[in-house]
Amino acid sequence: xxxxxxxxxxxxxxxxxxxxxxxxxxxxxxxxxxxxxxxxxxxxxxxxxxxxxxxxxxxxxxxxxxxxxxxxxxxxxxxxxxxxxxxxxxxxxxxxxxxxxxxxxxxxxxxxxxxxxxxxxxxxxxxxxxxxxxxxxxxxxxxxxxxxxxxxxxxxxxxxxxxxxxxxxxxxxxxxxxxxxxxxxxxxxxxxxxxxxxxxxxxxxxxxxxxxxxxxxxxxxxxxxxxxxxxxxxxxxxxxxxxxxxxxxxxx
Amino acid sequence: xxxxxxxxxxxxxxxxxxxxxxxxxxxxxxxxxxxxxxxxxxxxxxxxxxxxxxxxxxxxxxxxxxxxxxxxxxxxxxxxxxxx
Numbered sequence: 214x215x216x217x218x219x220x221x222x223x224x225x226x227x228x229x230x231x232x233x234x235x236x237x238x239x240x241x242x243x244x245x246x247x248x249x250x251x252x253x254x255x256x257x258x259x260x261x262x263x264x265x266x267x268x269x270x271x272x273x274x275x276x277x278x279x280x281x282x283x284x285x286x287x288x289x290x291x292x293x294x295x296x297x298x299x300x301x302x303x304x305x306x307x308x309x310x311x312x313x314x315x316x317x318x319x320x321x322x323x324x325x326x327x328x329x330x331x332x333x334x335x336x337x338x339x340x341x342x343x344x345x346x347x348x349x350x351x352x353x354x355x356x357x358x359x360x361x362x363x364x365x366x367x368x369x370x371x372x373x374x375x376x377x378x379x380x381x382x383x384x385x386x387x388x389x390x391x392x393x394x395x396x397x398x399x400x401x402x403x404x405x406x407x408x409x410x411x412x413x414x415x416x417x418x419x420x421x422x423x424x425x426x427x428x429x430x431x432x433x434x435x436x437x438x439x440x441x442x443x444x445x446x447x448x449x450x451x452x453x454x455x456x457x458x459x460x461x462x463x464x465x
Numbered sequence: 466x467x468x469x470x471x472x473x474x475x476x477x478x479x480x481x482x483x484x485x486x487x488x489x490x491x492x493x494x495x496x497x498x499x500x501x502x503x504x505x506x507x508x509x510x511x512x513x514x515x516x517x518x519x520x521x522x523x524x525x526x527x528x529x530x531x532x533x534x535x536x537x538x539x540x541x542x543x544x545x546x547x548x549x
Contacts, residue, residue, distance in 0.1 A: 391469050391477050392477040395478065396477070396480035396481070396484075398481055399481040399482070399483055399484020403484035403487045404488070405488060406491065407490075407491035407492075408491075409491075411491065412495070413495065413496050414497065414498050414499020416499065418503045418506060421504065421506040422506040424506075424507065424510070425510025428511075431513075435513055436506050436510060439502070439506055439509055439516065439519070439523070443501065443502020443503070443505060446498050447499045447527070450494045450531070453487060453535075453537070456538075457483060457542075460545055461480055465480060465545070
């Protein structure tokens, strides 16, 4: 193998090294940012579960169970990012090119930032569910259902980011066009950052809905309906980001 | 790799800019609309009789909050399709 220097990294002989390098950088972005969101989200849930157990020791088992369910859902965002990271580190036997290099970096950015937002939102919902269960242990059933419904909507934002990342990893981009390479990086940034806001926003809606269910269980059907309506509107911006990302991948 | 001309650089940065525009532009509306939906749920839990009014107000507030997301979408589409 020729010696690769910064000078010939962007020349044809350096393309293999550049593709690998961008793949590793993408893997770091993916799992690094996902860990930030998942750590904070799961920690927040555990925080509320602990203080709930202090207030209501009789319900400690059901609080622990709800906390673990919520953390499992929150963790799934990080698992998506872990899978993408492993694919970027070990699975990149793609034809090296400038476009492929930037596509791999974009895949990491997309799923990393997307997972951070979704995990934060999911953690907010889980935290308020644990708090609500400590307040009224009898509402456990309605709380679990509302929490899981809310978290399912929250996770859709990271699923959009995951779809874009998988397209960027699996498709072959043999060309060396600088324009297309930048369009692919833009697609990753659009899908990734675009998922942060909707992820946190839908999580905020879910957290207030589970709080309401625990205070007023008779209104839980009405609350779930309002929550889903609000979340659908909040989720729309992540769909715009997905559309822009797909346009940048396929229409340029 | 061929040399990158000034026109190539402009087009490349317009595509990168489109991605950044829509990506960051989606953060604010997403969080803001979530706030509105959350507070609407809180209000309905306190007073379920007012659900119609609260839902209507929530949707009006979210529509205004959505507008900046739509500005980002429009700018991103212009940057992709203006064909400079």
